[in-house]
Amino acid sequence: QVQLVESGGGLVQAGGSLRLSCAASGGIFSNYAMGWFRQVPGKEREFVATIKWNGGSTDYADSVKGRFTISRDNAKNTVYLQMNSLKPEDTAVYYCAAEPTVWMPRIAREYDYWGQGTQVTVSS
Numbered sequence: 001q002v003q004l005v006e007s008g009g010g011l012v013q014a015g016g017s018l019r020l021s022c023a024a025s026g027g028i029f030s031n032y033a034m035g036w037f038r039q040v041p042g043k044e045r046e047f048v049a050t051i052k053w054n055g056g057s058t059d060y061a062d063s064v065k066g067r068f069t070i071s072r073d074n075a076k077n078t079v080y081l082q083m084n085s086l087k088p089e090d091t092a093v094y095y096c097a098a099e100p101t102v103w104m105p106r107i108a109r110e111y112d113y114w115g116q117g118t119q120v121t122v123s124s
Helices: none
Strands: 004-007 008-013 019-027 035-038 046-051 058-060 067-072 078-083 091-098 118-123
Touching: 004 091, 019 035, 019 091, 019 118, 035 067, 035 078, 046 067, 046 078, 058 067, 078 091
Parallel strands: 008 118
Antiparallel strands: 004 019, 019 078, 035 046, 035 091, 046 058, 067 078, 091 118
């Protein structure tokens, strides 16, 4: 089983940037597609981005396309989410997720492994 730990969240002004990291342990990282999701209280967990096991392909929610970039370093067992031009509506708890698949799932229930989440707050 893989364990995931997110970091890099915080408070930022609108228009600013943050980079989230998710460190994986306990599994062969390159076997896993990785995803980022976010959730606000009272709402379902929302897809943000996903990346193929080899980093060769990515997919984004329309709401973040052009502003966020997902990447991974398989040598460091880490996936990143670079978030630029942040908006107040990006405020949420951000979770990374892992699934041993060659696909790139966009649905939360298709991921078996989750981190504990990191809070991102964007002030207006």
